Amino acid sequence: MSHQLYIEIITAGDLISKVASKKANGCRLVQICATTLAAAWELTYSFDLDGLLTHLRLEVPFGDPRIPSVSGIYPCAFLYENEMNDLFGLKVEGMTVDFHGSFYNTSVKHAFGPKAPAAPALTRLAD
C-alpha cells in the first residue's frame, strides 16, 4: 500500500488557529513529532479523519525555541509537548499539565536537542 503525505506548511503564529480548525472538523490528534534540523526544529502535527492522515508542519528556530501549547484544544497533547520540552529543549508555553522538565528522567539533558552529544558508538566485547 502507498501512503501519500498530505503536509501543510504553517508558521508558529498560525498553529493555534489551524489546530482549532482541525478539531472543529472532527480530526483526532495522532501524534506530534519533533526533528532536529541544522538550524531549527521541525514540528509535525498529525491528524486523522476517517482514516486519512494529514499533517501540519512548522519550523521553530533554535534562537527562539517557543511555541504555544495546543493542549487547550486537544487535552492529550500535553504528553507530546512535555516530551518535546524534555528531549529537544523546546519551550512549549501554556501546557495544561506541565511537568517542568521532569517528564523523562534522562542523564543527558535535552538528549535529542542540537547541543546533545551523538549517540554512543557500538561497544564490542574483547575477543
Added chain:
Amino acid sequence: MLPEPVHLDLVVEDERVLEARPSIGFVHRGLEKLVETKDFIEFVYVAERICGICSFIHGQTYCQAIEELMKIEAPPRARYLRTIWGELSRIHSHLLWLGLMADAMGFESLFMHSWRLREKILNVIESTAGGRVIFGSCKIGGVRRDLSAEAMESVRACMDEIEPDLRRLTKVFLNDGSTQRRLRGVGVVTKQQAHDLGCVGPTLRGSGVAEDLRTTGYAAFDEILVTPITSQEGDSYGRCAVRCGELFQSVEIIRQALKKMPSGEIAVKVNGNPNGEVIVRTEQPRGEVVYCLKANGTRNLQRFRVRTPTFANLGAMLQALQGCDLADVPVLVLTIDPCISCTER
C-alpha cells in the same frame, strides 16, 4: 499486580482520587537516537526490542516503512506469514493482559489459567519463529523463516485446541459476579471523550468507536476481512469484552491466513539506501502505532519516531482515574493495557 515502571502521584480525599499525575522516564533508553549509529538494516533488531509483547508488530511496522520508502514489495507469502505471527502476538498479548487483570482483581486462579493458555501460544511462536518473545523473524523485504506444511498444521491444531479453552476462560471474565463487580461502571470513558483524548485500540473500541487499522489492508489484510470489535459500555468491562472478542477474531484470522497461504519466496533482495519521508501505521494489540521515518539516502536514517498506543491512551487513564475509588486504581491503570517500555522507548 505485576507492575509497569510508572509512578503515579495520587491526590486523594478519604477513599476518592481527586487527581493523578504520572511520572515515567525510568526506562527511557533513547532508542530513537540509535538511528545515528545503527544502519537501517540492523535497526530492525532495535525496533523489535522497543517492546517485548508487541515485538513482532514493531519489527513489521518498521520493515513496512522502509519498504515503502524504498519501493520494495514484500512477497505475498511473507505478508501472510507476517499476518500469522502478528495475530499470534495479539493473542499472546491479550492473554497476558487478561492474566494481569485477574491478578489485579485478586482472582489468582484465573490469572494462572490465562497464562497457562498463553504458554501454548508462546510454544507455537517459539517453534515457528525461534523465540518466545523477541521473534527476530521479520526483515526488510520479507521474513527470515518460512513455515513448512507440518508447522502450518501444528499452528492450525493449536488454534483448534485453544479455542474451547478460550471460550471457558472468557466466559469467566465476562460472566462471573466478582469480575463484573470489579469492572462494570469502572473507568467510564465516553465515545466523545475517547475521541478527544486521542485513544486508540481496545481503549477506543471499548467506547464504541469502530476504528481498527487492520481495515486499511496492510500485510494480508487486503484479502482477509477484519471487522472492528466494539463495546458500547465505555467502562473497564467494555474494554475487557473487546479484548476477549479479539482473541477469537485473531484465531479466525490465523485460520484464514493458513488456508489462503500462497506459495513462493519469503523475501526479496534489498539494494540501495532509503530516501524520503514516510509515516506508517499498524494495529498493535494495544492499538495504533505510528512510525515516522525520514531518510536522506545514507545508511543511517535521519529521524526515527515511534508513537506507541500506550502513549496515546495515557490521557484516557488519567481521565478515568479522576474521581475514582482508591481500590479501583489497579484496575484502571491496567484497563488501557499499559506498556511503559513501548511508551518511553
